[in-house]
Amino acid sequence: MRLEGSLDAFGLPDIFSLLSSTKKTGGLHLRRAGEHGVVWFNAGLITGGASNLSRLSLGRRIAGSGLVADSQLSTAINEVTRSSDIGLARALRDAHALDEGELHTVVREHVVDTVFDLMRWAEGVFEFVIDEANVDDVGVTRDVEEVVTEAQKRLDTWEAIDEPISSADTVLSLALDLDADPLLDRGEWELVALIDGRRTVGDLVNICGRGEYAVVVALAELVGRGLVRTNNSEGVAAMLRRQQLVSSLEADAVVDEPMARSPRPDAEVSNIASRSRATVAAQPVAVTPQRPEPFLPEREPDHPEPLAAAMAGGGAVASAAPLPANAIERDPNVNKSLVLRLIAGVRGL
Numbered sequence: 513m514r515l516e517g518s519l520d521a522f523g524l525p526d527i528f529s530l531l532s533s534t535k536k537t538g539g540l541h542l543r544r545a546g547e548h549g550v551v552w553f554n555a556g557l558i559t560g561g562a563s564n565l566s567r568l569s570l571g572r573r574i575a576g577s578g579l580v581a582d583s584q585l586s587t588a589i590n591e592v593t594r595s596s597d598i599g600l601a602r603a604l605r606d607a608h609a610l611d612e613g614e615l616h617t618v619v620r621e622h623v624v625d626t627v628f629d630l631m632r633w634a635e636g637v638f639e640f641v642i643d644e645a646n647v648d649d650v651g652v653t654r655d656v657e658e659v660v661t662e663a664q665k666r667l668d669t670w671e672a673i674d675e676p677i678s679s680a681d682t683v684l685s686l687a688l689d690l691d692a693d694p695l696l697d698r699g700e701w702e703l704v705a706l707i708d709g710r711r712t713v714g715d716l717v718n719i720c721g722r723g724e725y726a727v728v729v730a731l732a733e734l735v736g737r738g739l740v741r742t743n744n745s746e747g748v749a750a751m752l753r754r755q756q757l758v759s760s761l762e763a764d765a766v767v768d769e770p771m772a773r774s775p776r777p778d779a780e781v782s783n784i785a786s787r788s789r790a791t792v793a794a795q796p797v798a799v800t801p802q803r804p805e806p807f808l809p810e811r812e813p814d815h816p817e818p819l820a821a822a823m824a825g826g827g828a829v830a831s832a833a834p835l836p837a838n839a840i841e842r843d844p845n846v847n848k849s850l851v852l853r854l855i856a857g858v859r860g861l
Contacts, residue, residue, distance in 0.1 A: 515640035524631050525660050527638060532556040532656035539644035544636035551626060552646035557653040560619065560646045563629035569721070570622050570648055571600035574610070576721030577618060584609035599648030612650075619652040625723035628663040632670075666725050676742040677732045680714030680724075684731065687741050694739055703730055707740060 515530075519542070528551075531540065535556035542549045551561035562569050575585060588603035598606075605615055676682045684707050696704060699722075706716055717727045734740040 515638075517638060519633060519636045519638060522638070524627075524633070524638075525664075528558075528627075528656045528660055531640065536640065536642070538640055538642040539646070540638060540640045542630055542633065542636050542638045544633060547636075549626070549630050549633075551630070552644070552649070554646070554649070554653060556656070558623055558627075558656060558659055559649050559653055561623060561626035561630075563626050567718075568600060569626075569723075570619065572718065572721035573618055573622055573723065574601060574604065574615070574721070576719070577614075579610045579614055579618075580604060581609075597645075597647060599646075601648040601650055605650050615650060616652050619648075619650055620654060622723070623652070623654050624659055624662050624666070625725060627659050628666045628725055631660075631663055631667060669729065670725065673728060673732045674735075674742075677713070677735055678728050680712060680717070682713045682742055683710065684713065684716075685709040685741050685743075687738055691738060694737075696739075700730060700734060703727065703734065704739070 515527075524542075527540065531553050533556070537554050538552070540551045540553065542551075547563075548565045549561070549563040550565060552559045560570070574580060580588075584604065584607065588600055588607055588609060591603040591607075592598060592600050601615065601619065604610055605612060670678065686704065686707055686709075702720065703716060706719055711719075713728065713731065716731070717724050720727055731740060735742060
């Protein structure tokens with residue numbers, strides 16, 4: 513029997529009910545633009561599935577749970593790479609990398625998440641492949657009616673969640689101004705630690721691996737308590753804006769006091785500070801300060817020389833004998849007695 517058609521003509525719960533009542537074994541594939549999901553059956557019971565085959569949603573859920581060590585996860589991934597007949601969950605089970613009871617709990621929750629995701633498809637086509645094996649069959653089976661009922665309850669809860677929170681493209685940020693001290697459980701703290709004002713709801717779902725429903729419901733709870741915001745215009749952005757206003761006063765401090773009295777735009781203050789630094793850098797720095805020159809009247813020599821006396825008196829100097837070539841011309845302003853005392857002091861050392 514070939515079972516295929518459009519979701520417009522057959523609802524997904526009706527298809528599940530038909531496969532359950534006829535105790536079919538195989539994979540029910542659902543496709544729509546760019547997406548491909550599957551639910552596996554064994555004798556009419558659901559054994560597993562994935563709402564998006566391009567992602568290992570069950571493997572991400574196990575990795576995000578922290579139940580396996582990195583080395584065990586790497587070994588299982590290598591095993592899956594070598595063989596296409598085994599999935600990551602089964603490889604971890606066969607290697608005894610995690611407790612089988614904990615693995616079954618994760619798989620059972622994952623089955624409901626898969627059906628919940630697929631039941632939100634408003635359109636698409638389906639095809640049932642008989643006897644197709646589930647590579648991640650770890651021995652978990654779930655009754656179809658039970659799974660559909662639980663998924664329907666989740667749909668009712670989902671419709672009550674505000675659209676910005678349930679949208680995968682919404683960016684979340686932490687609130688800074690809290691009304692009271694926050695109280696968080698481990699799951700909530702894990703989400704809060706991942707919120708950085710840049711990650712979207714879809715990013716958080718992929719990182720946690722807990723399923724879209726569980727993550728979005730937890731985020732909606734945090735938003736309702738005022739701990740998380742869907743609009744990041746406040747919070748961190750508001751604090752940065754206020755600090756920027758204060759920094760304008762710090763920029764004014766680099767100019768002189770008369771300039772600081774009148775407020776200027778940030779650009780003008782920056783230009784003034786740049787010109788001030790450039791002017792200071794252009795001025796040479798004196799290594800040794802210059803000695804101030806004394807303002808004293810010219811002193812007459814104690815023993816004037818004939819040549820100097822004639823020149824001072826305005827007399828003729830033509831008759832004066834020429835000085836020898838090796839003679840040192842005396843400065844009339846030098847105190848001869850002081851020079852003699854300095855020479856005698858040097859000789860006595």
